[in-house]
Every structure is written in C-alpha cells, then in structure tokens.
Amino acid sequence: MNTTPNSYKKSSFGPAFFFLGKRQRQALADYYAFCRLMDDIADEPCENPQQELTDWEQEIARIYQGEPTTNLGKLLAGDIKDFEIPQDRFLLLIEGMRADLEGKKYKTYEELGWYLYRVAVIVGKATLDILGVRGKEADELALDLGTAVQLTNIVRDVYDDAKMGRVYLPAELTAKEILAGKKKKVLYDALRETAVRARRNYKQAFDKMPNFPRLKMLPCRIMGYVYAQNLAKIEERKFKFTKTIKLSKPEKIRKVFYALYKTLF
DSSP states (O other), X not given: XXXXXXXXXXXXXXXXXXXXXXXXXXXXXXXXXXXXXXHHHHHSOOSOHHHHHHHHHHHHHHXXXXXXXXXXXXXXXXXXXXXXXXXXXXXXXXXXXXXXXXXXXXXXXXXXXXXXXXXXXXXXXXXXXXXXXXXXXXXXXXXXXXXXXXXXXXXXXXXXXXXXXXXXXXXXXXXXXXXXXOSHHXXXXXXXXHHHHHHHHHHHHHHHGGGSOTGGGHHHHHHHHHHHHHHXXXXXXXXXXXXOOOOOHHHHHHHHHHHHHHXXX
C-alpha cells in the first residue's frame, strides 16, 4: 500500500482537507502515513512484524527525545512540536496492531472497546489535536465517531478478516466457521448487533459536531457520512454477503458533497 504522506489526496476524503491550512494538511498526511504503515505491518507482515512494531516504538521514543532517525519520524517530530500531539496517539495504535498479530479475541463489546480505542478512537484524538479541537467534549466526539467507524469496518470486513484468522465480533464464532458458512444465525445476530451499536455512536457523534467550529468538523463529517452510508448499504443487503461491500466512487462523492452542504449551510 502507498504510505507516502500525501497519499490522502488520492482518496475520496481529499476535499475534507481543502479548507484546512497547509500546515494542518501536511500534519494530517504524516499521521495518516504512520497509521497506514502500522496497518501494513499487521496485515501484510514481513519476516518479523512484531520486531518492526518494536522498532517503531523505539522510533517514537526517539522522536519525543528529539532524535528521530527515519524520514517519517523526522516529519512527525515537527508535527508533534507544532500541534502538541501526545505520545499515546502513536503508542496505543501500535498496541492495537500487536493485538491483531497475536489474534486477540473479544468475548464482549466491553472487551472489544479496548481494541476500538487503540485502533480508531486514538486516531480520532490525534486528528482533533491537529485540527485544534481539544478538551472533554473533543475526547467524547473521538470516542463516538472512532467507535462507529471501526464497528462499521468490523461488519464490512468480516470475511476478509476471517481469511487472516481474525474475528472481532463478540460471538462464539471461529474464522473457519465464518468462511465455511456455518452458524449463520450467530453471525447474522452478531453483525446486526454491531451495526446497531455503530448507528448509536454515529448519532451521538453527529449530535456533538455542532458544538465545534464548522470547518474543523468537515473531515469528521465526511468520514462519518461516508462510513455510515457504507453501513447502510450492508444493512440493505440484510447482512447477506460474502464479498466486502463498499461504496462506489459516485456514492462516496455524494456523501462528500452532503458533508460540505451540512458544514457550510
């Protein structure tokens, strides 16, 4: 995957960055590149992915000591200084990637929350740091939107995750059972319950957005509307699918313009 800092420009989320200052756009691109790199290490492992994550933990420590050694680390060092990004925005994400490599499972949604916080909520917090939105309400927004988006990913990617031996749904299911089409009712109930929880979090996130500066919420609105629509598309199929259901480019663009309309008007 392309993990260059400016790869966000090629995504459907590019318009979300248009109204931001150049420095904010670059910082978000750098952090996005870090997230994609960590994700690649976990999903497309090399000979020793755990060691790669350890190497990045050490690089994060060096960054905060003012001694980065990688090109990305040097870029992040400037972003961290300019936007006062806390160290946990990086280290907790790495913890989540370790859990993926270890095949950690979650018996309840409360246990799953541990994972959601590390791979999604913390990313939302870093994004809001760069946008200049901080405080208790900002943390609550990151919790709601990050949780909703990641729950949507879990529903959408249930079969792709199973192919890697991963099951995030809090249900008595194994990856082999999912791929073999066994325990269909258990899977359906788990997907439906996860979608219901995601919907609740989307609503809470959208309800909070008017409390913040409008343009700073544009990236959040675009992300929320696009992922919520992806979930709706899966719900329309009544969770009956074996291949990942994603929005087409025109469908994404419509949601981007809807977010622009809601933000500006």
